[in-house]
Each structure stands twice: as C-alpha cells, then as structure tokens.
Amino acid sequence: MAVKDFALPDLGEGLTESELVSWHVAVGDTVRLNQIIAEVETAKALVELPAPYEGTVSRLYVEPGVTVSVGEPLVAFEVAGPSGADPEPEPATDSGAGDAGAEEVREPMLVGYGARPDAAGRPARRARPGLAALAAREPAAVPAAVAPAAVAAAPAVVPAAATEVHERPRATPPVRKLARERGIDLAAVTGTGERGLVTRADLDAYSVQTVTAAAPAAPVVRGDADELRIPIRGVRKATAEAMVRSAFGAPQATVFLTVDVTPTTELIERLRARPDVAEARPGLLAVVGKALCLAARRTPEVNSRWDDAAQEIVQTRAIHLGIAAATPRGLLVPVVRDADGLSLAGLSGAIRELAVTARAGKTPPSALTGGTITITNVGVFGVDAGTPILTPGEAAILAVGAVRRRPWEHQGGIALRDVLTLALTFDHRIVDGEQGSRFLADVGSILADPASVLTLV
Incomplete structure (x- = not known):
C-alpha cells in the first residue's frame, strides 16, 4: 500500500484559497475514483471535490470552517501500490505529457486539478498535525463527523518531519x-x-x-x-471587496425612468399561453434583458470597460449579461454568455437555469466572470427603485423595480396601468449623461411597446 496526499487544487479564475465547508467522508472510509469527498467554498462558488484516487481515507488534515490555500494538503489516501512508494506523490496532471508506462490516467473533474507544472521546483512542504494529534491536545477542535471513533481508528500516517530551521514562528x-x-x-x-x-x-x-x-x-x-459576530469570508467577503473597489474606483451616476409597461405584461401573458413558448415561461426579467441587448447595440458605450493600464475604453461587441441573484450564500452575478444572440425564449431559459444553479450553490467560478453589463431585479422584493453599484469592470448596471398597478395617463385619460421604475448606474468616465439617459429611454420605449421591436422566437 502507498499513501497519497490530495492537496487543494487550483480551481481557476485566480482563486488562491478556499474554505472547507464539509467532509463527505471520514477516516477509514473506502472511496472510489471521482466520488465526492468534500465541499469547499471559494470567493465565488461552492465547489464539490471528487476523489482523485481509489483507496481508503487515512487522514483528514483540515477541519470544516478552516481556510486552505491552493497546494495545501486536505486528505491522505491509502491506495494500492508497491511497497516503498513515495509517501507523498503529487496527483497526476492532465497535461498529456509523461512516460508510456505511467501508473494511472485520471480524468480531471475541476479546472487545474492536480499538481501545478512547476510543483517539482517547490520546496518540501512542512508536515501538519493530523486529527489524531489534534485530538490529544485540542479535543474540542475535532469535528463531530470524525470524532471520536474515527480518530481512534486513524492510522498514524504522518509525513517525515522537515529538517530546516525556521526563523519565524511555525503556522499554516x-x-x-x-x-x-x-x-x-x-x-x-x-x-x-x-x-x-x-x-x-x-x-x-x-x-x-x-x-x-x-x-x-x-x-x-x-x-x-x-451580539452575534459573523465571520466575513467566502461570497460575502468577495462581494464586499468588489463593492468597495467599484464605489471608490469609478465615478458613478444614476438616472431613473418610470414607465408604463402594461403592453409588456400583457405580452408576457399571451406568450405563456402559447404552446411553443410556454415551456420557457418568459417573464419580465427576460423581456428587460432582451430590451437591454437591443438598446445596447444603439448605445455601445454602456457595454464597455475602462482599461486603466492601457488608457483605453474597450467596447465589447458581444453582450455577456450578468444577472444579480440573491442566494443563501450572498449576492452572486452569474453571466449569460452572448445574450444578444438569444431569442426571448432562449434568454428566459438561460436566466432561469442560472438562478436555480446559483441558489443551489452549484455555480462554477467560470460562470461568474466575464460579464459586460448587469441587470439587478429589486422588484422581486417589493422595492420600487434603488441605486445599484456597478459590477467591477463594467460600465453600466440596470435595476428593475416592482411592477405596480397605478392610475396613469393613457390615451388622453386616466386608467389603471402596470408601471415600474428603471434605474441605470453608469461609469461616468465612459458613459456621458446624454448617453446614459438615451440608453435608459431606449429600454423604456421598448418595454412600453415590445411587440413592435422584439424578435420573440
């Protein structure tokens, strides 16, 4: 038998650390290849970690709630192998390089799964205390999922002690x-x-x-x-940092527009009654998204970003639409790629799928980056209007308020109409007041008469 450590893999998107949320295995469990063994929370998503080996869990290095850096060991496995094998080999990479007689070929399940290409040049990692050692000195710190029976059964698999002299206090x-x-x-x-x-x-x-x-x-x-003190980490920490960067990194201005959207709400009801569209269940957010895409073609400044290093304004041809979603873990903004190329039904389905995935905590980090403009729907909370803060790297964000049935001027008289307020925040370095106002008015005019401009299927 050989012992293999599994370290926190590089999950991509520049993420350097994750918090261990839960173990799905305990010491002594037998696991199969690609079985989910743990969940970690990055600054962007909850990620399931599959087992890179078949074997027996011999050691859990980290307790739930602990933040772990990329490359730091999480768990050790006893796997079938020749005696005298290297006790701490790195998991195989999927680079495609290697000898013909390689011991195993593994199908990676995550971005950057396995050792980094330069891992061989790194200094040897210092040993960490296992749960058995923690139990002897810190019994209260051992998670209930692996204590006490699992700890008692854990074999004493401890890497060889490092021999270097440390000039600073030792800590993970x-x-x-x-x-x-x-x-x-x-x-x-x-x-x-x-x-x-x-x-x-x-x-x-x-x-x-x-x-x-x-x-x-x-x-x-x-x-x-x-008082209740809640640690600032994970999505909440990332959101806070992003909002501070946005608020103090770009001069922001907001314009408002209140619109009679009765034609839009009536259109939605008709579409939901059509067999060919009913399955997509198009809603207000999808119609607003489609209107935004159409209006952005006529005012491309709102679909731009400020490149400070190059001193350039970069206009993006494709519209990658961010949809702000409130989830139990905090605010997430998953992105619909090439939203301008989707039909109303296609956009509706994409938005609904993103929302379901985000609320389940299953959004991959790659789906939370690359947006060019964002919509936030505050109306679902019964709010009429708000002043949204820009997503960092974007030039505009549109807030959609609640639809209210109000007395409104209509065809020379007063009638009860469906009315909502739109709020557009924009980066004033990129978008002038005239451009922002024109864009918002364009979105409003489409919602006031959607049948004349929207391609529905």
Missing part, C-alpha cells in the same frame, strides 16, 4: 491570516502543535489571556453574550 497559512486579522504577533504565541506549530486553538487561548490580563476586576462581557 490560514492561521497566519487569522493572526493578521486579529492583530496578533505570532512570535508572542506559544505553539502546542507538532514541533511548536501555532494552531487556531493557540490563537484563541492567547486572545482570552490578553483580554483577561487587560480586564478590570469586574467580569468581562464577551461579544457572544449580547
């Missing part, structure tokens, strides 16, 4: 990041892990000691006594 990248966030000097923390490794529990203990030492004689009220 997630622990170093946590120490920076808390403002803790690792040199002041006594590590209880293997060979003095500083653990999360050591940081917690140090924090408690620091608070206690600085506290007055009266009891100290901890934050969890009267």
Whole structure:
C-alpha cells in the first residue's frame, strides 16, 4: 500500500484559497475514483471535490470552517501500490505529457486539478498535525463527523518531519491570516502543535489571556453574550471587496425612468399561453434583458470597460449579461454568455437555469466572470427603485423595480396601468449623461411597446 496526499487544487479564475465547508467522508472510509469527498467554498462558488484516487481515507488534515490555500494538503489516501512508494506523490496532471508506462490516467473533474507544472521546483512542504494529534491536545477542535471513533481508528500516517530551521514562528497559512486579522504577533504565541506549530486553538487561548490580563476586576462581557459576530469570508467577503473597489474606483451616476409597461405584461401573458413558448415561461426579467441587448447595440458605450493600464475604453461587441441573484450564500452575478444572440425564449431559459444553479450553490467560478453589463431585479422584493453599484469592470448596471398597478395617463385619460421604475448606474468616465439617459429611454420605449421591436422566437 502507498499513501497519497490530495492537496487543494487550483480551481481557476485566480482563486488562491478556499474554505472547507464539509467532509463527505471520514477516516477509514473506502472511496472510489471521482466520488465526492468534500465541499469547499471559494470567493465565488461552492465547489464539490471528487476523489482523485481509489483507496481508503487515512487522514483528514483540515477541519470544516478552516481556510486552505491552493497546494495545501486536505486528505491522505491509502491506495494500492508497491511497497516503498513515495509517501507523498503529487496527483497526476492532465497535461498529456509523461512516460508510456505511467501508473494511472485520471480524468480531471475541476479546472487545474492536480499538481501545478512547476510543483517539482517547490520546496518540501512542512508536515501538519493530523486529527489524531489534534485530538490529544485540542479535543474540542475535532469535528463531530470524525470524532471520536474515527480518530481512534486513524492510522498514524504522518509525513517525515522537515529538517530546516525556521526563523519565524511555525503556522499554516490560514492561521497566519487569522493572526493578521486579529492583530496578533505570532512570535508572542506559544505553539502546542507538532514541533511548536501555532494552531487556531493557540490563537484563541492567547486572545482570552490578553483580554483577561487587560480586564478590570469586574467580569468581562464577551461579544457572544449580547451580539452575534459573523465571520466575513467566502461570497460575502468577495462581494464586499468588489463593492468597495467599484464605489471608490469609478465615478458613478444614476438616472431613473418610470414607465408604463402594461403592453409588456400583457405580452408576457399571451406568450405563456402559447404552446411553443410556454415551456420557457418568459417573464419580465427576460423581456428587460432582451430590451437591454437591443438598446445596447444603439448605445455601445454602456457595454464597455475602462482599461486603466492601457488608457483605453474597450467596447465589447458581444453582450455577456450578468444577472444579480440573491442566494443563501450572498449576492452572486452569474453571466449569460452572448445574450444578444438569444431569442426571448432562449434568454428566459438561460436566466432561469442560472438562478436555480446559483441558489443551489452549484455555480462554477467560470460562470461568474466575464460579464459586460448587469441587470439587478429589486422588484422581486417589493422595492420600487434603488441605486445599484456597478459590477467591477463594467460600465453600466440596470435595476428593475416592482411592477405596480397605478392610475396613469393613457390615451388622453386616466386608467389603471402596470408601471415600474428603471434605474441605470453608469461609469461616468465612459458613459456621458446624454448617453446614459438615451440608453435608459431606449429600454423604456421598448418595454412600453415590445411587440413592435422584439424578435420573440
């Protein structure tokens, strides 16, 4: 039997770390190739990790809730192999290069799955304490899914100790990041892990000691006594960082337009009654998306981006439409590629599929990048209007308010009509007020008389 480590793979899109959400296996479990063994959350999506080997889980390096860097080991497997095999081989890559007698050919399931091409030139990775070691010193830190029976059964598979001399305190990248966030000097923390490794529990203990030492004689009220503290990570952290970059990186202006969209709502009802279109169930968001694509052809400035390095405005011919979606994990903006080339029914189906996938947490990172203009539908929450913030790298975002039945001027009289408010935020470096207003008015005119301009099938 040989022992093989599986490290967090490069998931693409420039993502360098992920949070382990859950294990689907425990120490001692037998797994098959490509069986889902864990879920990790990146800054953009929830990703399932398939097993790269067939064998038995011998060690879980990381607990749920811990942030792991790309290349850091997650799990060890005992696999069939010759005795004396390298105890820590890297998983095979799918580069297509290699000897004819390669031990195995694996079908990658993720972008960048396996070792990076330059892995051979990296220094040897220092050993990390396993769950068995953690259980001996930090029993409260062991996840319930693998304690206590699974830990007791775990074989003592520990890589050979590194021999280099460390001039700085030893800690894993997630622990170093946590120490920076808390403002803790690792040199002041006594590590209880293997060979003095500083653990999360050591940081917690140090924090408690620091608070206690600085506290007055009266009891100290901890934050969890009267408030809830939620870690900023994953999608929430990425969204916050993106909004700050957007708000302070580009001068933004917003224009509003209130429109009688009764013809659009009537059209939607007629389409849903047609057998050839009913399956796509076209809705207001799809019609607005189609109107946006038509209007953007006449005002291409809204489908552009600002290239600061090249000092150029880049206009994109294709329209890759971002659809802002509220999910249990936070705000996501999946992208409909080449939305301008889709029929109304095709666009409706694409939007619905993206929304379902996003709410299920299954959107791949590649589907969350490359957008050129975005729609956000605040009307689904009963909101009439709002001032949206640009998606970084885009020149415009359109907010769609709730449809209200209101008294409205119609054909020289007053009638109850379906009315909504549109709000367009644009990058004022790229889009002038005249261009933004013209574009918004164009979208509004299409929604006021969609049958005259929309290609429906």
